[in-house]
Amino acid sequence: MCGIVGYIGPENATQILIDGLRKLEYRGYDSAGVAILTGSEIQVARREGKLDRLADALKAEPLYGKLGIGHTRWATHGAPSDINAHPHSDCSGHFAVVHNGIIENYLPLRERLQANGHTFVSETDTEVVAHLIEEHYHGDLYAAVRAALCEVVGSYAIVAVCSDNPDTMVAARQHSPLILGHGDGEHFVASDVPAVLAHTRRVTYLKNGEIAAITRAGARVFNIQDGAEVATEETIVAWDAAAAEKGGYKHFMLKEINEQPTALAETLRGRFSDDRAGVRLPGFKLDAEGITRLNKVLIIACGTAYHAGFVGKYAIEKLARIPVEIDVASELRYRDPLIDDRTLAVVISQSGETADTLAGLREAKERGAHVLAVTNVVGSSVDREADSVLYTYAGPEIAVASTKAYTTQQMVMFLLALYLGEMRGTLPATERARYIAALQRLPEQMKTVVDIGPRVREFSRRFHGVHSMLYLGRGSNFPTALEGALKLKEISYIHAEGYAAGEMKHGPIALITPDCPTVALALPGGVYEKMLSNIKEVKARWGHVIAVGAEDDDELRKYADDVIPVPRTEELFSPVLAVVPLQLLAYYCADYLGLDVDQPRNLAKSVTVE
Numbered sequence: 001m002c003g004i005v006g007y008i009g010p011e012n013a014t015q016i017l018i019d020g021l022r023k024l025e026y027r028g029y030d031s032a033g034v035a036i037l038t039g040s041e042i043q044v045a046r047r048e049g050k051l052d053r054l055a056d057a058l059k060a061e062p063l064y065g066k067l068g069i070g071h072t073r074w075a076t077h078g079a080p081s082d083i084n085a086h087p088h089s090d091c092s093g094h095f096a097v098v099h100n101g102i103i104e105n106y107l108p109l110r111e112r113l114q115a116n117g118h119t120f121v122s123e124t125d126t127e128v129v130a131h132l133i134e135e136h137y138h139g140d141l142y143a144a145v146r147a148a149l150c151e152v153v154g155s156y157a158i159v160a161v162c163s164d165n166p167d168t169m170v171a172a173r174q175h176s177p178l179i180l181g182h183g184d185g186e187h188f189v190a191s192d193v194p195a196v197l198a199h200t201r202r203v204t205y206l207k208n209g210e211i212a213a214i215t216r217a218g219a220r221v222f223n224i225q226d227g228a229e230v231a232t233e234e235t236i237v238a239w240d241a242a243a244a245e246k247g248g249y250k251h252f253m254l255k256e257i258n259e260q261p262t263a264l265a266e267t268l269r270g271r272f273s274d275d276r277a278g279v280r281l282p283g284f285k286l287d288a289e290g291i292t293r294l295n296k297v298l299i300i301a302c303g304t305a306y307h308a309g310f311v312g313k314y315a316i317e318k319l320a321r322i323p324v325e326i327d328v329a330s331e332l333r334y335r336d337p338l339i340d341d342r343t344l345a346v347v348i349s350q351s352g353e354t355a356d357t358l359a360g361l362r363e364a365k366e367r368g369a370h371v372l373a374v375t376n377v378v379g380s381s382v383d384r385e386a387d388s389v390l391y392t393y394a395g396p397e398i399a400v401a402s403t404k405a406y407t408t409q410q411m412v413m414f415l416l417a418l419y420l421g422e423m424r425g426t427l428p429a430t431e432r433a434r435y436i437a438a439l440q441r442l443p444e445q446m447k448t449v450v451d452i453g454p455r456v457r458e459f460s461r462r463f464h465g466v467h468s469m470l471y472l473g474r475g476s477n478f479p480t481a482l483e484g485a486l487k488l489k490e491i492s493y494i495h496a497e498g499y500a501a502g503e504m505k506h507g508p509i510a511l512i513t514p515d516c517p518t519v520a521l522a523l524p525g526g527v528y529e530k531m532l533s534n535i536k537e538v539k540a541r542w543g544h545v546i547a548v549g550a551e552d553d554d555e556l557r558k559y560a561d562d563v564i565p566v567p568r569t570e571e572l573f574s575p576v577l578a579v580v581p582l583q584l585l586a587y588y589c590a591d592y593l594g595l596d597v598d599q600p601r602n603l604a605k606s607v608t609v610e
């Protein structure tokens with residue numbers, strides 16, 4: 001959580017930092033601040049609330065300088081307020097620090113520093129770092145930051161500046177993401193690539209335990225603990241600046257929903273053999289013998305990524321005939337799981353930085369599993385720490401509510417299921433060909449699904465005033481029900497429950513009234529008839545049913561009040577298409593309610609704390 005940026009170069013830093021923070025607001029948005037070196041002093045501006053409040057304050061009282069740092073916050077220690085907003089300073093005001101992460105030993109450090117005469121003004125853990133740097137400073141900012149961080153336990157991405165060092169910015173990371181961006185005579189630091197894309201596509205991904213001393217001439221990177229210089233690798237990122245803009249849409253979420261046809265096509269690109277008879281996944285490094293030896297797949301993820309994993313479970317069990325366990329990452333780490341060298345652990349994370357998912361990855365690796373990451377972010381922690389990686393290639397996802405990341409994660413899980421089925425000999429060639437053909441049709445079919453936006457908008461107009469909604473699904477669309485309910489809760493704040501439709505009679509049926517609409521996923525397949533029965537049960541209790549079903553299903557229209565049509569595909573793949581009306585329903589409800597769709601309350605895109 002939290003987004004940080006830094007700039008050193010010939011331009012005025014303030015606007016560059018504000019523009020960069022705008023691209024990072026998805027990481028947290030309860031307060032924001034900048035520190036700018038203006039002449040020989042550091043001036044700090046901080047505001048509780050959205051970034052616009054800070055931007056307005058800086059318009060009224062501009063700060064000019066060619067070196068600066070900025071921060072957009074998601075509170076962990078200390079409520080959102082001007083005082084707790086970053087950057088934080090030491091007693092003298094010579095140093096300013098921005099931080100993403102948690103300093104776990106901040107209390108003993110704070111007590112010691114207070115005993116030494118330091119005065120603290122905020123409730124944050126971060127402020128100790130500024131005072132520690134002050135204690136260790138003897139004219140060399142890099143040395144002081146390094147010495148300070150050697151005392152710190154926890155997770156951090158940090159950038160520090162000092163009024164005595166107008167040509168230096170020091171950045172370091174431990175378990176929180178940080179990249180360096182390289183321009184011509186100017187350098188950037190940021191939590192994520194979109195913050196620098198307007199200026200450069202040349203980036204260096206800092207690794208855990210690394211610290212960078214950055215001047216206008218360039219950056220040198222060292223190991224925090226022993227101070228040894230380390231070699232770095234510059235990457236040219238494929239995303240361009242336009243990919244991180246709204247492109248005429250009212251919200252990023254709507255843009256990202258509409259990008260799904262292209263995103264799905266990107267996910268599939270280059271992943272089939274030349275004759276299109278098989279799936280090719282060069283990023284998956286487990287050899288044929290290792291795949292045959294597997295006795296279990298364990299999927300680890302959080303939130304929407306967990307739902308994508310859940311969809312993947314149905315596909316892998318059906319096509320590769322191997323047991324699949326799935327765990328919410330925050331539960332896995334505390335349950336002493338049965339994992340060994342015959343386990344394939346599949347870790348799914350859009351950002352690749354989710355703290356619980358990373359902890360699950362490490363746990364699985366330690367216990368001997370082969371860890372396969374499914375992620376959207378090249379160079380993320382999950383990417384770097386896994387044994388194998390399959391990218392989703394969804395492009396940057398900015399809205400907090402995940403949409404295109406979800407459907408592309410599902411696509412990767414289908415590719416994996418087909419690949420495992422092929423390698424384990426559980427999927428005859430004819431069936432494989434049928435599934436591959438169906439998979440290849442999905443991007444085109446997705447175009448017709450996103451086009452139903454105006455129709456779904458009409459449902460949202462009618463239902464955005466309700467207090468609660470029920471989402472029912474069975475089989476591989478049970479996770480779709482969970483995801484639909486999560487989307488609605490997350491951005492419209494309408495209470496919603498996702499249920500396996502067969503469970504309805506065991507409790508949730510009591511919720512049904514004319515004022516609590518039910519969204520029923522009734523796609524063609526083995527559980528279709530059962531879903532019709534569940535719909536009838538809801539109708540018998542005067543419930544209103546909005547069904548998602550096949551476009552040519554006249555039977556369904558007899559029972560449901562409203563039907564949202566989606567194209568037919570293989571039952572296993574139907575969750576990719578079926579979720580889109582639910583994404584749109586949530587989006588338009590939130591928009592009708594006048595809510596901040598892209599930045600819902602209390603949330604952040606990337607949950608980098610436990």
Ligand code: M6R
Pocket residue numbers: 302303304305306348349350351352353354357400401402403490605606607
């Ligand atoms: O970056 P990750 O995929 O690891 O994020 C996992 C969840 O935090 C994320 O999917 C969250 O549930 C979304 N906000 C849901 O829309």
